[in-house]
Amino acid sequence: DAMVIQNPRYQVTQFGKPVTLSCSQTLNHNVMYWYQQKSSQAPKLLFHYYDKDFNNEADTPDNFQSRRPNTSFCFLDIRSPGLGDAAMYLCATSRPGQGAVGTQYFGPGTRLLVL
């Protein structure tokens, strides 16, 4: 089945230690998104790639970076995690049609714990 895969499902890191979260997709979608979701809150968009074009949200901290080496993979790098970065990180993909908005399909998420 075509899907969005996130690894690992749970990640523990230390305060200030860089961490990378991974997302891959077999849907061949050209847009990939990263969301941060804190407990009991709605997902918050951090950034997205439309093909190779990177689009950062205005309020995304510089501590968060992303890479998309090819269509299938996208990475979220947190350069110096703080305690406030503990959250669920969700990857989503979409394939917009001409003049139509593509539906976003989400992965299972990676829960990040910062010690």
Add this chain to the structure above:
Amino acid sequence: AQSVTQLGSHVSVSEGALVLLRCNYSSSVPPYLFWYVQYPNQGLQLLLKYTSAATLVKGINGFEAEFKKSETSFHLTKPSAHMSDAAEYFCAVTDGSGNTGKLIFGQGTTLQVKP
């Protein structure tokens, strides 16, 4: 700017009872509207979407939603609740930013189903 309001952060129903989760949106352009469900420690799963076709939209697991432009509403209903419906539900609208369809989420409604 577009926004979504979900009335009621917690809704509790008995098994077999009607489920009604409320969503109101604001948008200056015709919106695309979505309902997603999230089970604990999982990603978001698409229940249904409205994309300016039929105003009554049927989704998975027996859920449906009706787009009412005059009321700027997109409430989610299910005739008979099942224990497995207990989850967090998010209503979302696109912000009209081209084809990338950035989602604006409501704050979510937790559905509790009592036996």
